[in-house]
Amino acid sequence: MPTRVLMVVPPAGGGLAQHVVALLRGLAAEGYQVAVCCEPESLVAEAAEALSFPVHPVRIAAEGPSRTLMSVVQVARAVGSLQAQIVHTHSFRAGLVGALVMPGAGGARLAATIHNFPPGPPEGRAKARRRDRWAVQMLLRRADRLITVSDALRKELAGMRPRAADKMLTIPNGVDTTKDPVDQAAARRLFDLNPSAPVIGMVARLAPEKGIPQFLRCCQVVSQQRPEAQFLLAGDGPLREQVEADRGKLGLEDRVRLLGEVDALHELLAALDVLVVASTTEGSSVVAMQAMCQQRPVVATRVGGVPEVVSDGETGILVEPENHRELARGVLTLLDDADLRARMGVRGRQRVKELFDMQDMVARVKEVYADLVRADLEKTGGEK
Secondary structure, three states: OOOEEEEEOOOOOHHHHHHHHHHHHHHHHOOOEEEEEEOOOOHHHHHHHHOOOOEEEOOOOOOOHHHHHHHHHHHHHHHHHHOOOEEEEEOHHHHHHHHHHHHHOOOOEEEEEEOOOOOOOHHHHHHOOHHHHHHHHHHHHHOOEEEEOOHHHHHHHHHHOHHHHHHEEEOOOOEOOOOOOOOHHHHHHHOOOOOOOOEEEEEOOOOHHHOHHHHHHHHHHHHHHOOOOEEEEEOOOOOHHHHHHHHHHOOOOOOEEEEEOOOOHHHHHHHOOEEEEOOOOOOOOHHHHHHHHOOOOEEEEOOOOHHHHOOEOOOEEEEOOOOHHHHHHHHHHHHOOHHHHHHHHHHHHHHHHHHOEHHHHHHHHHHHHHHHHHHHHHHHOOOO
8 A cells, every 4th residue: 555645845946845846756656645735836736736646725834823723724634634644844834833733643653854954043043032942842852753954954953952863864955867967058048148258147045045145246246357257146035126226236237137937947057157056054955956967066155054065176166154255256266267167067967966866865755754654553563
């Protein structure tokens, strides 16, 4: 009988959504019985519906206790409808909902994947609001397995609750490594770019933790030394108006193109000479993996799980966060050395294929499911 898994996913795009979609496709290929709690008209909902998985419209949002309680009731109904053996949540918010559902979940096991660090800057997490501390501790206590996307994230969570360390494991994000890199000249034609001028880009949600102001200032510094350079910023989010205003103040309206959400992501990354990741906090970096898979070097901030993805001096350059001059220095170093870019590109693709393959990620998650079901059968004498 196929294992029954309920996915609980917050409103999200980017790496988290891509991670869940890859899991859904992998589980469908293996005949798992899956249902999904997520926001309708989202990337995850579209993927689930395409695979004929039931979608339960649930908005997992940080809008206060009443909203959380409503989400708990909706997820509990979905658990009952599927008779789920495993509830697999993604993010702290979804994890809290899953943890609150567990006492009435009919013996279902909770697997929680944590994609990012707890709310707030590192120095402030210990003094986080009582509600936030309670929510994190509730999840760490009630989850049967805690999956983190980087070792840095796992170590921080283990420090917050040492007694939960033995049920934590790291399963890195994965990307599709089966396709050959996209031709750069063709990719540049697609985005109407000068084929001979350097292209620097960033792909991120326009949110505070992504370091967008530092990227824009980096572009200003680079453009002063390389006036022919082209800059692309892909993504959308709550800071869109602020980003447009900052671009104007820095005199970059004609230099930095704001692309919004881009469907042809692989082509966009292939068009670049350098990808910039300027985040101030990051559980991992799927877009860095994707750029490396396209044989593009990365200049990234040394935060969270990013150094586990980008090998400094081998597949890219790591710099300290919130320092646009260091970002610019890293970009200019790569623009000035085509051979270095090429070597880093080759090593980057090799590193992704060895460490961050999507099929490996899915296989390891399925192992977690199998362990939980096996333990449950042993506990109940094989009655489930």
